[in-house]
Amino acid sequence: MIAVAAGLDELCRGPWRKAVQFVAEAAPAASAQVETQQAAASEEPEQASTAPAEGENEPPAAAPAAASSSPVASAPVIAPGVRLVSIEPGTNTGTAVGNAAAGIRAGLQELQNRIAASAQQLAQLRAQGAQATTAYHMAAAQITAHLQIGTTRANPQLVAQWNIAQNDLDQLSANLNALNGVGAQITDESSRARAMLDQIHSTLGMSGAVDEDHRQLSVLEDETNQSMIVADRLMRELTATLQRQTGYVGDERGRLTALATAVKNGSLDGADALARTASLKPVYSGGPATGDALVTINFAKGSGDYQPTLYAALSQALQNRPSANFDVVGVSPTRGSAAALQAAQAGARRNAQNVMRSMAAMGVPAARMGISSATDPTVSASEVRVFVR
Numbered sequence: 001m002i003a004v005a006a007g008l009d010e011l012c013r014g015p016w017r018k019a020v021q022f023v024a025e026a027a028p029a030a031s032a033q034v035e036t037q038q039a040a041a042s043e044e045p046e047q048a049s050t051a052p053a054e055g056e057n058e059p060p061a062a063a064p065a066a067a068s069s070s071p072v073a074s075a076p077v078i079a080p081g082v083r084l085v086s087i088e089p090g091t092n093t094g095t096a097v098g099n100a101a102a103g104i105r106a107g108l109q110e111l112q113n114r115i116a117a118s119a120q121q122l123a124q125l126r127a128q129g130a131q132a133t134t135a136y137h138m139a140a141a142q143i144t145a146h147l148q149i150g151t152t153r154a155n156p157q158l159v160a161q162w163n164i165a166q167n168d169l170d171q172l173s174a175n176l177n178a179l180n181g182v183g184a185q186i187t188d189e190s191s192r193a194r195a196m197l198d199q200i201h202s203t204l205g206m207s208g209a210v211d212e213d214h215r216q217l218s219v220l221e222d223e224t225n226q227s228m229i230v231a232d233r234l235m236r237e238l239t240a241t242l243q244r245q246t247g248y249v250g251d252e253r254g255r256l257t258a259l260a261t262a263v264k265n266g267s268l269d270g271a272d273a274l275a276r277t278a279s280l281k282p283v284y285s286g287g288p289a290t291g292d293a294l295v296t297i298n299f300a301k302g303s304g305d306y307q308p309t310l311y312a313a314l315s316q317a318l319q320n321r322p323s324a325n326f327d328v329v330g331v332s333p334t335r336g337s338a339a340a341l342q343a344a345q346a347g348a349r350r351n352a353q354n355v356m357r358s359m360a361a362m363g364v365p366a367a368r369m370g371i372s373s374a375t376d377p378t379v380s381a382s383e384v385r386v387f388v389r
Contacts, residue, residue, distance in 0.1 A: 097209035136168035250350030300381035
């Protein structure tokens with residue numbers, strides 16, 4: 001240790017010299033202290049065994065650690081950022097108000113179970129949607145890769161793969177219907193919570209209650225309000241999922257149609273304008289379309305065969321102005337639940353994309369078309385309006 005201290009003293013100069021000297025001088029003392037403690041432990045085992053008894057009067061140092069290691073009851077997480085509400089049990093006071101509070105508590109617990117079941121269904125549908133999306137992309141990528149290197153017209157292998165891709169996309173469509181069903185459940189659960197809150201307020205006004213009854217009702221009021229927040233957050237999660245998947249399925253329907261044409265022709269070069277207009281972005285920056293629409297296509301009871309009317313209107317517009325540009329606007333209503341509004345907006349955009357593809361097939365260049373979305377409180381179903389610029 002003296003040699004180590006000398007080496008350190010030789011290496012360390014300047015402001016660190018005193019610190020190094022302190023370490024060098026303390027090292028022998030520390031080692032000597034450790035040796036003394038080891039010798040004492042080996043020579044006096046009885047003292048070690050009686051040490052706890054001598055410290056009985058002192059506060060135990062391990063008590064805080066033991067308390068912190070005890071499990072803490074918490075409500076389960078039913079969705080990202082959404083935690084189920086824990087219902088506090090209540091005592092029976094024997095009053096009519098206490099019995100009413102017990103009934104409300106049982107109904108609130110049942111509501112929690114329903115919310116948890118809806119959250120589980122949402123998680124399952126999300127997982128199924130992710131699985132179907134992955135399978136669809138794999139099938140579509142295999143078709144595209146095969147077409148890229150060239151193949152025969154209507155290759156049976158590619159036709160089979162295209163059918164698989166279509167089935168996967170159909171599963172996503174069925175998933176959307178199931179998501180709408182879960183949305184209806186969550187809406188009903190939120191309505192039940194609001195009705196339960198009204199019942200609590202009415203019960204607070206009843207006579208013949210004791211203080212404990214009002215305390216329990218106040219707790220139930222807080223828990224019901226929290227349940228409404230949970231239902232609203234879960235609805236936002238579902239609405240976002242529904243919006244993403246609805247738009248995705250609508251876009252991929254167009255791409256899959258273009259891919260069918262490519263398989264039929266045996267080459268990606270054989271795909272028609274559908275492939276080029278599958279994901280068009282608006283090409284104008286002058287704001288939303290104004291004035292009277294050239295064509296308005298109402299999808300209230302199905303669009304029917306709108307193409308003859310659209311073709312005639314386009315022909316007339318191009319005859320009057322050969323360099324005309326066109327805005328295709330998907331218009332959706334503003335009435336209904338949040339989930340219904342999101343679905344209507346996605347459907348309006350999908351209809352606008354279909355109309356744009358029809359216009360491309362009629363000979364309108366893709367560079368002269370723009371697509372956008374809008375809402376109109378006066379309509380009851382999706383519309384597509386085509387404007388001339």
